[in-house]
Amino acid sequence: MTRLTTTADAADLRAPASARRRDGSRDGFGSAFVLMLPAIALYGLFSLTPILFTVWISFTNSGGFNTEASFVGLDNYLRAGDDPIVWQSLGRTFLWLGYHVVLAGGLGLVLALAVSRLSRTRVFFRTAFFLPHLVSLAVVGVIWANIYDPFYGLISTALTQIGLGSWNQGWLSDPLLVLFSVNVASSWQGFGLYMLLFIAGLQNIDQSLYEAAEIDGANSWQKLCNVTLPGLRDVMTFVISLAMINGLKGFATVFVMTNGGPFYASEIITTYIYRLAFQAQDHGLAAVLCILMSLLAIVITVAFNRWRARQAA
Structure with a gap:
């Protein structure tokens, strides 16, 4: 049986190939981001966070983990x-x-x-x-x-x-x-x-x-x-x-x-x-x-x- 082409199908077929590729690339990027999210979270927790914390400590007079630290600039x-x-x-x-x-x-x-x-x-x-x-x-x-x-x-x-x-x-x-x-x-x-x-x-x-x-x-x-x-x-x-x-x-x-x-x-x-x-x-x-x-x-x-x-x- 021959399939009837609907208006939506015809519009999709008439859409430029570049637009369809952009939609596909956006979907692919979203899927890749979801898959990389656990690795990004672990990297941020165990790498970026200590780096940022070290930078912050360099601007304080921290004397230990149990002492209060105040901002001292440079x-x-x-x-x-x-x-x-x-x-x-x-x-x-x-x-x-x-x-x-x-x-x-x-x-x-x-x-x-x-x-x-x-x-x-x-x-x-x-x-x-x-x-x-x-x-x-x-x-x-x-x-x-x-x-x-x-x-x-x-x-x-x-x-x-x-x-x-x-x-x-x-x-x-x-x-x-x-x-x-x-x-x-x-x-x-x-x-x-x-x-x-x-x-x-x-x-x-x-x-x-x-x-x-x-x-x-x-x-x-x-x-x-x-x-x-x-x-x-x-x-x-x-x-x-x-x-x-x-x-x-x-x-x-x-x-x-x-x-x-x-x-x-x-x-x-x-x-x-x-x-x-x-x-x-x-x-x-x-x-x-x-x-x-x-x-x-x-x-x-x-x-x-x-x-x-x-x-x-």
Whole structure:
């Protein structure tokens, strides 16, 4: 039986296709919004709300959760600018960041190049080098604090056994060595992840490029500089960005091994935030430094990625 077309059906058929698409897109957006609403609510509750609360605390003289806080305007920001420890910890944070990128990222690259050349034992060494990354930073701090012990530690014992006992240093008590020493422990925990990322990047390089380089008479160093490193450019950008972000979070290792000492020589922004918030009960100044660290992470990451984009263009 033939279906009779009603006036409404005819009007719908005469409606422009763009209008029908707009109606469909609105319906699709509404359905997508309903599906995303639980995730948006959880994100707002556990991410946006703490951020906004931290910003609010930075404008108050909050001294704890059980104390009354009053609005003080920009006083906490002015105090942060006048606090010499803030500037010292900020400088050491940049130094810590550079150490982590060079030590952890560089060691990850070197080991990735070495492991990728192996055939039978590749899986064993890849797993062995990744295992430290599974250990928490607090445990790593305890392990390396014992390694650095000047009396019975592994380093001092080894130097004594080979006749170089005079080289033994106060690795965690010397203000000139302590930040580097602690960063070695933190980088030892993190290099395994970067190594796996570099190995994945090496596997994606076209092997025909190496064959062409061999035909042209390139040696190993020339193949590394002209084939391997350019092929790892995108992975290297990601690893450096990740290493910089992880470097800004170096709290646990410093706290366990030195607690910012001696004489603030290993104090970084995160440990000073903890000291202000939970020891001095100065939540306003601690909130200012939290905001400063967040902005620092955003600025460093964005600036580095834009620089890499200009270099690749």
